[in-house]
Amino acid sequence: MHNYHILAIDDNEALLQTLKLILKKEFAVVGTVRHPNLVPAILAGGKVDAILLDMNFDKGRLDCEEGLYWLNAIKKRPNPPAIILMTAFGDIDIAVRAMKQGADDFVTKPWDNRELIEKIVAAIEKRNNSDNRQKQETEEDSTPTLKEIEEERLRKVLKETGRNITKSAEILGISRRTLYNKIEKYGL
Amino acid sequence: MHNYHILAIDDNEALLQTLKLILKKEFAVVGTVRHPNLVPAILAGGKVDAILLDMNFDKGRLDCEEGLYWLNAIKKRPNPPAIILMTAFGDIDIAVRAMKQGADDFVTKPWDNRELIEKIVAAIEKRNNSDNRQKQETEEDSTPTLKEIEEERLRKVLKETGRNITKSAEILGISRRTLYNKIEKYGL
DNA sequence: TATCAAGTGTGCATTTTTTGCACACTTGAC
DNA sequence: GTCAAGTGTGCAAAAAATGCACACTTGATA
Numbered sequence: 001m002h003n004y005h006i007l008a009i010d011d012n013e014a015l016l017q018t019l020k021l022i023l024k025k026e027f028a029v030v031g032t033v034r035h036p037n038l039v040p041a042i043l044a045g046g047k048v049d050a051i052l053l054d055m056n057f058d059k060g061r062l063d064c065e066e067g068l069y070w071l072n073a074i075k076k077r078p079n080p081p082a083i084i085l086m087t088a089f090g091d092i093d094i095a096v097r098a099m100k101q102g103a104d105d106f107v108t109k110p111w112d113n114r115e116l117i118e119k120i121v122a123a124i125e126k127r128n129n130s131d132n133r134q135k136q137e138t139e140e141d142s143t144p145t146l147k148e149i150e151e152e153r154l155r156k157v158l159k160e161t162g163r164n165i166t167k168s169a170e171i172l173g174i175s176r177r178t179l180y181n182k183i184e185k186y187g188l
Numbered sequence: 189m190h191n192y193h194i195l196a197i198d199d200n201e202a203l204l205q206t207l208k209l210i211l212k213k214e215f216a217v218v219g220t221v222r223h224p225n226l227v228p229a230i231l232a233g234g235k236v237d238a239i240l241l242d243m244n245f246d247k248g249r250l251d252c253e254e255g256l257y258w259l260n261a262i263k264k265r266p267n268p269p270a271i272i273l274m275t276a277f278g279d280i281d282i283a284v285r286a287m288k289q290g291a292d293d294f295v296t297k298p299w300d301n302r303e304l305i306e307k308i309v310a311a312i313e314k315r316n317n318s319d320n321r322q323k324q325e326t327e328e329d330s331t332p333t334l335k336e337i338e339e340e341r342l343r344k345v346l347k348e349t350g351r352n353i354t355k356s357a358e359i360l361g362i363s364r365r366t367l368y369n370k371i372e373k374y375g376l
Numbered sequence: 377t378a379t380c381a382a383g384t385g386t387g388c389a390t391t392t393t394t395t396g397c398a399c400a401c402t403t404g405a406c
Numbered sequence: 407g408t409c410a411a412g413t414g415t416g417c418a419a420a421a422a423a424t425g426c427a428c429a430c431t432t433g434a435t436a
Contacts, residue, residue: 166413
């Protein structure tokens, strides 16, 4: 049992219920919606780790283009959930376009339950890992004081200009005299 | 006629020649190789804008896994060319895995010539654009004045602390009063 | 409800930094 | 030799940073 929140989107009510039954056994919270236009509101409201988006363009209700549109819209949000797409047809073009737009994985109907669950978990964990990396980077980034980054920048610019003080001062946007002061202050 | 260098990889000599004939009409230089193990040497030698990699796993010579291995190897290089994959089978799983590993596009055999060429050009231009973005960013990185990086840092730290002025000032190594002054000065 | 720690926003005098300008050099190119 | 471009430094005026004080607000806790 994984402590993840899943949201399944499908305009076929019967299929949606089947999906929910399967996913309920493996995930803590499983929501279902019939149309993706409700997704932004749901994402704004609470935690969602992965979205299962069905692109059944056979019934004319929610077609492939629309599916890609929603995929794109969801992925543009600040902290997007993992997205796994489902399609009834083995169309490579759609799969490729979906992957280009940031889908995390692709499942074809009829799906294999075990495979579906594995793909969902893998996609969520991959997303979490990349999140953590970003956080670590920004945390490390936030430590230095203004003076430290100033010193770092001074070193860099001085190096880049080959220690041409006049040019360096110009690049840094400070007066030449001030640059001399700072060089002495930091012992550069 | 595009001034791009293309490298086509296929272990079927006849198909390779067909490809070359088609591509020669559209691209400045078209190379052909029978096995991807020559690719690293070729890439080290000269300019290659795009690679057309055929993954025909029907004959047992160059199978799908091997194709993905080479895709991965090429994409790990410092300045990788765009890669378009070709497959005789409309297998979505392979397409998805290939896209995950950084393939730029996917074409199924039998291919449509116009579509193939368009995809190659699009992939190269996309690659060039992202290159330019990186260059611009790194170039811009050396341009900004001390005040600009100061402002950037202020924004970042304020955001990170949830606009806790006292903590922000502490992190930045300046007095609280000064931080207020800077916030007003920069309009944060 | 009272209280207390932690934070906010601002004023003010003092100290520090920045700035602009001046001056006397050095250096390399032409 | 000279000329443009750069260096290193002094100095007074202007600007910014600092420490401290004061009157708040806020959320948790006894």
